[in-house]
Amino acid sequence: MSTEERAALSEAHIAVHWREEGYYYPPAKFIGQANAADPAIFERFSEEHFPECFKEYADLLAWDQYWHTTLDTTNAPFWKWFVGGRLNASVNCVDRHLAAGRNRAALIWVPEPEDEPMQVITYQELYRRGNEFAALLRHFGGVEVGDRVTFHLPMVPDLPVSMLACARIGAIHSEVFGGFSGAACGERIADSGSRILVTTDAYYRNGELIDHKLKADQALARARELGVEVDKVLVWRRHRGEYCSKTPMVEGRDFFVDDVLRDFRDQLVEPVSMPAEAPLFLMYTSGTTGRPKGAQHSTGGYLAYVAGTSKYYQDIHPEDTYWCAADIGWITGHSYIVYGPLALGTTSVIYEGVPTYPDAGRPWRIAERLGVNIFHTAPTTIRMLRKLGPEEPKKYDYHFKHMTTVGEPIEPDVWRWYHDVVGKGEAVVVDTWWQTENGGFLGATLPALHPMKPGSCGPGALGIYPVIYDEDGGIVEAGAGRAGNICIRNPWPGIFQTIWGQPERYVDTYYAKYCRDRSSTDWRDWPYFAGDGAVQAADGYFRILGRVDDVINVAGHRLGTKELESASLTVDEIAEAAAVPVIDELRGRAVEMYVSLKPGVRTSPEIEDKVAKVIETEIGKIARPKNVWIVPDMPKTRSGKIMRRVIAAISNFSDVGDVSTLANPEIVDDIRQQVQAAKMARGELPRSLTAEEAEEIRAFGHLE
Numbered sequence: 001m002s003t004e005e006r007a008a009l010s011e012a013h014i015a016v017h018w019r020e021e022g023y024y025y026p027p028a029k030f031i032g033q034a035n036a037a038d039p040a041i042f043e044r045f046s047e048e049h050f051p052e053c054f055k056e057y058a059d060l061l062a063w064d065q066y067w068h069t070t071l072d073t074t075n076a077p078f079w080k081w082f083v084g085g086r087l088n089a090s091v092n093c094v095d096r097h098l099a100a101g102r103n104r105a106a107l108i109w110v111p112e113p114e115d116e117p118m119q120v121i122t123y124q125e126l127y128r129r130g131n132e133f134a135a136l137l138r139h140f141g142g143v144e145v146g147d148r149v150t151f152h153l154p155m156v157p158d159l160p161v162s163m164l165a166c167a168r169i170g171a172i173h174s175e176v177f178g179g180f181s182g183a184a185c186g187e188r189i190a191d192s193g194s195r196i197l198v199t200t201d202a203y204y205r206n207g208e209l210i211d212h213k214l215k216a217d218q219a220l221a222r223a224r225e226l227g228v229e230v231d232k233v234l235v236w237r238r239h240r241g242e243y244c245s246k247t248p249m250v251e252g253r254d255f256f257v258d259d260v261l262r263d264f265r266d267q268l269v270e271p272v273s274m275p276a277e278a279p280l281f282l283m284y285t286s287g288t289t290g291r292p293k294g295a296q297h298s299t300g301g302y303l304a305y306v307a308g309t310s311k312y313y314q315d316i317h318p319e320d321t322y323w324c325a326a327d328i329g330w331i332t333g334h335s336y337i338v339y340g341p342l343a344l345g346t347t348s349v350i351y352e353g354v355p356t357y358p359d360a361g362r363p364w365r366i367a368e369r370l371g372v373n374i375f376h377t378a379p380t381t382i383r384m385l386r387k388l389g390p391e392e393p394k395k396y397d398y399h400f401k402h403m404t405t406v407g408e409p410i411e412p413d414v415w416r417w418y419h420d421v422v423g424k425g426e427a428v429v430v431d432t433w434w435q436t437e438n439g440g441f442l443g444a445t446l447p448a449l450h451p452m453k454p455g456s457c458g459p460g461a462l463g464i465y466p467v468i469y470d471e472d473g474g475i476v477e478a479g480a481g482r483a484g485n486i487c488i489r490n491p492w493p494g495i496f497q498t499i500w501g502q503p504e505r506y507v508d509t510y511y512a513k514y515c516r517d518r519s520s521t522d523w524r525d526w527p528y529f530a531g532d533g534a535v536q537a538a539d540g541y542f543r544i545l546g547r548v549d550d551v552i553n554v555a556g557h558r559l560g561t562k563e564l565e566s567a568s569l570t571v572d573e574i575a576e577a578a579a580v581p582v583i584d585e586l587r588g589r590a591v592e593m594y595v596s597l598k599p600g601v602r603t604s605p606e607i608e609d610k611v612a613k614v615i616e617t618e619i620g621k622i623a624r625p626k627n628v629w630i631v632p633d634m635p636k637t638r639s640g641k642i643m644r645r646v647i648a649a650i651s652n653f654s655d656v657g658d659v660s661t662l663a664n665p666e667i668v669d670d671i672r673q674q675v676q677a678a679k680m681a682r683g684e685l686p687r688s689l690t691a692e693e694a695e696e697i698r699a700f701g702h703l704e
C-alpha cells in the first residue's frame with residue numbers, strides 16, 4: 001500500500017461520529033462496602049508518584065525477600081519490576097490463606113451436566129492437590145525450575161491445580177485454550193520447547209462428552225515435525241478411573257495422572273522462592289504473522305498487578321463469591337479466575353461448559369445457587385444470553401453487586417441490558433479494556449469513584465497513563481472528536497516481559513512505532529503501542545474502537561489473519577487466501593475467507609468445505625469461517641498486496657471506497673456481485689453499519 005493510501009486510511013485522521021452517552025452512578029450500597037472508596041487513591045497513583053505507587057499493589061503479596069528497586073529501566077523496553085524481591089506465586093495464592101481460612105472454598109467447580117454435583121475445593125484441599133501434582137511434575141516428570149510445561153486443558157479444576165503446581169516448583173506453564181486444535185497446541189509446544197504436555201481425556205461441552213486426548217496425539221505429531229519431542233503426556237481423567245477417549249494410551253509416553261498420583265499422595269513440596277522477574281507463565285496470542293507469540297509474564301510484577309486490580313477494580317473481598325465466566329485458556333482466566341482472586345483469598349467459581357446449556361437460564365441458576373455476587377463476562381456472551389433469554393435473569397433470585405465486561409467493545413444497547421436486566425439495576429458495571437500482553441486492566445472505571453458510561457471503558461487504570469497519538473506521533477487531545485492509536489506512556493507491573501524467543505519482535509511490535517530514542521533508558525521515551533484505535537471524550541473516558549492491525553476479534557478472541565490464511569493455503573487447490581472480519585450479531589465479528597484457485601482447478605463446494613475444515617483443525621472451531629468465497633482473483637495493489645479492506649467492505653455490504661489505484665480495479669465489481677448475491681440467497685441481508693463499524697471495516701488491514 002502506498003504512503004498516501006495509508007495516510008488516507010489512517011484512523012488517526014478520521015473523525016468519529018460517536019454519540020455521547022449519559023452517566024450511570026454506582027449505588028450507595030456498593031460504595032459503602034467498596035475497597036476503593038476514598039478519592040485520595042488517585043493522588044497516590046498520580047504520575048508524580050510513579051513508579052513507587054505500585055508498592056501499594058506489591059504490598060498485597062507475601063514476599064520471601066523484599067525488593068530493592070521498584071522499576072529497573074536499564075535494558076528498556078525490557079522492564080524489570082520489584083528487582084531483588086523473591087516470592088512464590090502458589091504460596092501467595094494458597095499457603096498464606098490457610099491460617100485464617102483453611103476450609104474456606106477457594107474454587108467451586110460447576111460441571112456442565114446439571115445433575116452432576118459441584119465440587120467445592122477448599123484452600124486446604126487446593127494446597128494438597130497443588131503439592132501432590134507439584135511432586136509428580138518434579139519427580140515423575142523431571143520438571144526443573146525454568147522448564148516450560150504445556151497444558152491443553154479445558155475448564156476443569158485440574159487446570160488451576162496444574163498451574164499452581166508449576167508455580168510452586170518454579171516451572172513456566174503455558175496453557176493452550178482447550179478449544180484450540182491439536183496442531184495449534186503442537187506449534188505452541190514447539191515454540192516454547194516443552195517436554196511435557198498436560199491434558200485430559202474428555203470434557204463436556206453443549207451436552208456432549210468431547211474426546212480431547214486425541215488432540216494430544218495430533219499436537220505431539222506437529223511438535224515433532226517442528227523438531228520438538230515431548231517425553232511425557234500426563235492425562236487427567238474427567239471421570240477418575242474411567243478413560244473416556246477413543247485414542248489408545250501410548251506405552252511409556254502417556255500416563256493417567258490419577259494413577260501416578262497414588263505414589264505422591266500427601267507429599268508436600270517446599271515452594272521455590274523465585275526472583276520477582278522470573279517468568280511465571282506464557283500465554284500465546286495472535287499477531288499478524290504466522291508464528292505464535294508467547295507473551296511472557298513475570299512472577300512478582302504480574303501477581304502484584306492482578307492482585308491490586310482484582311481488589312480495586314473487581315472489588316473482591318475474601319467473603320465474596322466471584323464468578324468469571326471466561327475460559328482459563330485465555331489471559332482473562334489466568335488473571336481473573338485464578339491468580340488475582342486466589343491471591344486475595346476469595347472464592348472463585350469455575351464453570352465447565354457453555355453458558356446457554358441446557359438453556360439461557362443456566363448462568364442465573366448457578367448465580368442463585370452459589371450466591372455469586374461478582375460476575376464477569378464478555379459482550380459476546382451477554383449478546384447471546386440476551387438473544388436466547390432476555391427475560392431469564394428476572395426469574396432467579398440472585399443479586400450481583402458488581403459486573404465486569406471484557407474482550408471487545410460493548411454496544412451501549414447491550415450494556416444497558418446487562419446493567420438493567422442482568423444486574424437488576426443493583427450492580428456496578430466495569431468495562432475493562434486490556435490485552436493478553438498487559439497482565440491486567442489498562443482502562444476501566446474505579447467502581448465506587450467513577451460514574452459508568454455505556455460503551456466507554458473509562459479512564460486509564462490506577463498508575464496507567466494512556467495517550468492517543470496520531471500517525472505522526474502528535475497527541476490527539478481529549479474531546480477532539482478524532483480517533484487515533486491508543487498508547488500507554490509508562491510501564492506497569494503487569495506488562496509482559498517479552499515475546500518468548502522473539503525479543504526483536506517484542507520491541508518492533510509494541511515499542512518501535514512511537515519510540516523517541518532507541519538508546520534511551522528513560523521510560524518516557526518508550527510509549528507502549530497497544531494496536532487499538534480509540535477516541536477520548538472530554539471527560540477523559542476512552543472508547544476503544546478495535547484493532548488497527550489485521551487481527552479479527554471473534555467473540556473476544558484474537559485470530560491472526562495470517563494464521564487463517566496460511567491454514568487455507570494448505571488446501572492443495574488454493575492459490576491465494578485472505579481473511580476478513582464480518583460484523584456478526586452474536587459473535588461480534590466472524591471470519592470470512594476469500595480464496596482463489598490454482599490454474600486449471602474448477603470451483604466446487606467441496607473446496608469451500610476443505611478450507612473451513614482445515615481452519616477448524618489448524619486453529620480451532622472458534623475460527624470456522626462464516627463463509628468461504630471462491631473468487632476468480634483478489635483485488636490487489638500495484639505492489640501485489642491483497643487489499644483486505646476492499647473485500648471486507650464487500651462482505652459487510654459497505655462502501656469499498658476508492659479502488660482506482662488498484663492493479664485490477666475491475667475485479668471488485670465482479671466479486672461484489674458474486675458474494676452479495678450469494679449472501680442474499682443465504683438470508684444474510686445487508687444491515688446498515690454504525691459509524692464505528694463502518695470505520696473499522698474501512699481501516700481493516702491498514703498497517704499492511
Ligand code: PRX
Pocket residue numbers: 285331332405406407408409410431432433434435436437457530531532544545546547553556557558
Ligand atoms: O481490541 C481490544 C479488545 O481485545 C484486544 C485484546 O485481546 P486479547 O489479547 O485476546 O485479550 C482479551 C482480554 C483481555 C484489545 O486489543 N478489547 C479487550 N477488552 C476490551 C476490548 N475492546 C474494547 N473494550 C474492552 N473492554
